[in-house]
Amino acid sequence: MTSSNNSAARTPMTSHPTHTRESFEEKYEEQNCLGQGGYGSVYAGFRRDDNLPTLDGKLCQFPLEVVLLLIVGQGGEVIGEQVRHEASTGRGGGSQAAVALLDWYELDQELIMVLERPVPAVDLFDYIQERGGFLAEDQAKVILRQLVEALIVFHSRGVVHRDIKPENILVETGCAFPQIRVIDFGCGCLLKDGSYTEFFGTTQYIPPEWYLHGSYKAVPSTIWQLGVLLYDMVSGVFPFSTRREVISDEPYIKTNMSRQYKDLLRRCLAKRPKGRPTLEGILLHPWLQ
Missing domain, CATH: 3.30.200.20 (Phosphorylase Kinase; domain 1)
Incomplete structure (x- = not known):
């Protein structure tokens, strides 16, 4: 076998x-x-x-x-x-x-x-649950860096995933450190510069611009999903519960989190799409150094 x-x-x-x-x-x-x-x-x-x-x-x-x-x-x-x-x-x-x-x-x-x-591998949701329902910042860094690098590859090949969440990320557990693989491109599409006017994905990861304008662009919406995922990995819960919170509220961040983590999270979850970093910008952020 x-x-x-x-x-x-x-x-x-x-x-x-x-x-x-x-x-x-x-x-x-x-x-x-x-x-x-x-x-x-x-x-x-x-x-x-x-x-x-x-x-x-x-x-x-x-x-x-x-x-x-x-x-x-x-x-x-x-x-x-x-x-x-x-x-x-x-x-x-x-x-x-x-x-x-x-x-x-x-x-x-x-x-x-x-x-x-x-094999052996579990999805990221189970991986997090097996470790008490959330990850330490250092553990989350390993996952996020690999995921961002993967998305850069996908976008460079003209593909946007559109449904980044723990259930769609496999974590290989047989190595010295976890290695991720992305699955389920069922919501994916070909990458374009313009806006998308149909939403495919998971409700908890909908960006505010979809609620406000009924449209979104590939990179800013991907960054928003990464921000929601990062918050979920480290906090064990979603940053927003309602449409109003997505549009208007800032996420609650525990005071014991590092300054660099808080800064990256706030940038990824910026309400204005133009206020979010690029995928390459995330890799250059001090929290991932």
């Missing part, structure tokens, strides 16, 4: 199938359900020829999610039939920041995607 695993995803389809359920079951065995979320369910499983563990999950963004995973995984621009060929042959994996798409099956009523799953 190898040290990395796979995952698969299913979604209702309207196009004609290119594979059969039988061809998937010949190659993989689907097992128990590991969890469910707003965009799908994830199942355990394994590849029959070498017992490679897998995950099966129901996803909702085909074919875009296939394209996004190939782009962030291979570091290149992949379109048209090349996307289908490279996905179906399981090639991929230029970036270690995102899980790799190993295989996919377009069936009559569903899409099954087989994704890499590092």
